[in-house]
Amino acid sequence: MTASIVLFRSMANELIPHPVRGYLLSTFRYFFKPRSQVLTLVVDELDGILRNQVYDAAETYLCTKISPDTDRLKVCKTPKEKKLTIKLEKGEKIVDNYEGVELRWRFVCAEAEKNNPHDHFPSRSEKRFFELGFHKKHKDMVLNSYLPFIVDRAKTVREEHRVLKMHTLSNSQSYGGIVRYWEGIKWDSINLEHPSTFDTLAMEPDLKNAVIEDLNRFVKRKKFYKRVGRAWKRGYLLYGPPGTGKSSLVAAMANHLKFDVYDLQLANVMHDSDLRKLLLATGNRSILVIEDIDCTVDLPDRRHGDGRKQHDHHLQLTLSGLLNFIDGLWSSCGDERIIVFTTNHKEKLDPALLRPGRMDMHIHMSYCTFHGFKMLASNYLEIDGYHQLYEEIEELMKNTEATPAQVAEELMKSEDADIALEGLVKLLKRKNFEAEDQVDEAENRIVTQRAAKRQKIEKKPKRPVRATRRKITKRRY
Numbered sequence: 415m416t417a418s419i420v421l422f423r424s425m426a427n428e429l430i431p432h433p434v435r436g437y438l439l440s441t442f443r444y445f446f447k448p449r450s451q452v453l454t455l456v457v458d459e460l461d462g463i464l465r466n467q468v469y470d471a472a473e474t475y476l477c478t479k480i481s482p483d484t485d486r487l488k489v490c491k492t493p494k495e496k497k498l499t500i501k502l503e504k505g506e507k508i509v510d511n512y513e514g515v516e517l518r519w520r521f522v523c524a525e526a527e528k529n530n531p532h533d534h535f536p537s538r539s540e541k542r543f544f545e546l547g548f549h550k551k552h553k554d555m556v557l558n559s560y561l562p563f564i565v566d567r568a569k570t571v572r573e574e575h576r577v578l579k580m581h582t583l584s585n586s587q588s589y590g591g592i593v594r595y596w597e598g599i600k601w602d603s604i605n606l607e608h609p610s611t612f613d614t615l616a617m618e619p620d621l622k623n624a625v626i627e628d629l630n631r632f633v634k635r636k637k638f639y640k641r642v643g644r645a646w647k648r649g650y651l652l653y654g655p656p657g658t659g660k661s662s663l664v665a666a667m668a669n670h671l672k673f674d675v676y677d678l679q680l681a682n683v684m685h686d687s688d689l690r691k692l693l694l695a696t697g698n699r700s701i702l703v704i705e706d707i708d709c710t711v712d713l714p715d716r717r718h719g720d721g722r723k724q725h726d727h728h729l730q731l732t733l734s735g736l737l738n739f740i741d742g743l744w745s746s747c748g749d750e751r752i753i754v755f756t757t758n759h760k761e762k763l764d765p766a767l768l769r770p771g772r773m774d775m776h777i778h779m780s781y782c783t784f785h786g787f788k789m790l791a792s793n794y795l796e797i798d799g800y801h802q803l804y805e806e807i808e809e810l811m812k813n814t815e816a817t818p819a820q821v822a823e824e825l826m827k828s829e830d831a832d833i834a835l836e837g838l839v840k841l842l843k844r845k846n847f848e849a850e851d852q853v854d855e856a857e858n859r860i861v862t863q864r865a866a867k868r869q870k871i872e873k874k875p876k877r878p879v880r881a882t883r884r885k886i887t888k889r890r891y
């Protein structure tokens with residue numbers, strides 16, 4: 415029998431052509447192989463020339479699922495990143511559980527096929543992909559629910575690890591041989607590491623909650639803005655005396671939303687055309703800040719703008735140009751934009767800026783209240799409950815205008831709560847006296863002015879001529 419099989423095999427090898435043999439064998443195997451219950455999805459790194467979003471999401475997501483059984487991991491960090499990035503090493507496996515279903519991931523690095531005409535990265539020598547294995551009956555759940563969940567989750571993780579950027583204006587030049595080209599004004603970025611958050615900001619709790627709710631509602635309402643045909647942007651006007659936390663609030667907003675900040679110093683921008691270019695170069699999910707709008711630059715407003723423009727050819731920046739551009743084209747070119755104007759003098763602002771609908775929320779940053787002080791004390795001195803000086807401070811604060819910046823400065827002077835709070839009491843008392851002195855002075859001034867007026871009137875010679883004239887006129891009547 416063995417001899418017959420060997421003879422039959424060699425005859426078959428001789429007589430049946432190679433491709434036909436392969437086909438027969440695979441059909442034979444197909445019918446007799448035990449049926450596998452496992453479906454494997456292959457998630458390639460690239461989709462044509464574009465990156466595969468599912469691959470990137472899986473890479474980020476799986477880093478959060480590393481189990482103690484994992485043997486090998488890759489670690490990297492670029493200078494601008496705050497944290498280490500952990501990635502899977504070749505061949506590593508991870509088991510995930512989603513809604514009670516077991517999902518087996520494997521990271522594969524295979525050698526790329528050489529001379530592949532469809533390969534757009536010929537220098538890349540390896541092909542990377544994930545294999546996701548699970549029971550066939552869960553195919554729909556994985557495609558419709560699990561993979562979209564991973565894409566969403568990865569987005570959130572990336573947002574958490576994102577390094578915020580602060581963009582400021584710079585004049586750029588480039589060299590072409592010996593010649594220097596003027597490229598104009600453009601954005602330069604550095605990492606935004608402002609530690610201010612809503613937790614550290616001393617503000618009235620109602621106002622603070624209103625701002626946080628407004629921001630949260632804004633980022634959630636993409637569909638709403640689309641439905642009502644409005645650009646997805648929101649404007650805030652922060653006003654109040656210096657040192658009341660306007661810039662800190664902007665930083666807190668950026669940290670809360672994980673938005674980049676663009677600090678637009680209008681004094682450095684000369685023309686409307688430059689301004690347009692700069693605004694169009696801002697990214698999505700960002701806050702555009704224009705600080706001290708009342709005094710950064712003497713913007714010719716609508717009332718006398720055109721007249722000034724004719725005289726001064728250098729200054730071709732107008733407030734109406736800025737506002738129209740922000741309301742119109744700029745906001746239609748991007749998503750999730752926030753614009754913040756800050757000012758110390760709301761009353762000096764151009765009415766165009768204050769008209770309803772232009773700035774969605776006007777936020778008044780006021781002097782430090784007792785509530786604000788308690789917050790600063792708990793942050794700076796870690797006083798959580800009560801302190802014997804609180805009553806005195808509360809009383810003093812009712813009549814004193816101290817900014818949170820001044821209070822914070824006092825609280826920083828000593829680590830000892832008693833010493834720091836005594837310093838604050840002194841400051842508040844001093845301010846109180848100064849205020850009283852000022853009131854007294856003002857009152858004195860008024861009294862002396864009145865007295866002087868009275869004296870003047872008394873000293874004035876009587877005017878008989880006029881009197882007679884009046885008499886005469888009277889008589890005439």
Ligand SMILES: Nc1ncnc2c1ncn2[C@@H]1O[C@H](COP(=O)(O)OP(=O)(O)OP(=O)(O)O)[C@@H](O)[C@H]1O
Pocket residue numbers: 614615616617654655656657658659660661662663758779790818819820822
């Ligand atoms: N409301 C606040 N809560 C906590 N800290 C504050 C607050 N206001 C001011 N500070 C402290 O004072 C410093 C200065 O505040 P900030 O620069 O935010 O004031 P500002 O209102 O922007 O002033 P300006 O009008 O001069 O620009 C901040 O670094 C912060 O430490």
Ligand SMILES: [Mg+2]
Pocket residue numbers: 660661662705756
């Ligand atoms: Mg400021």
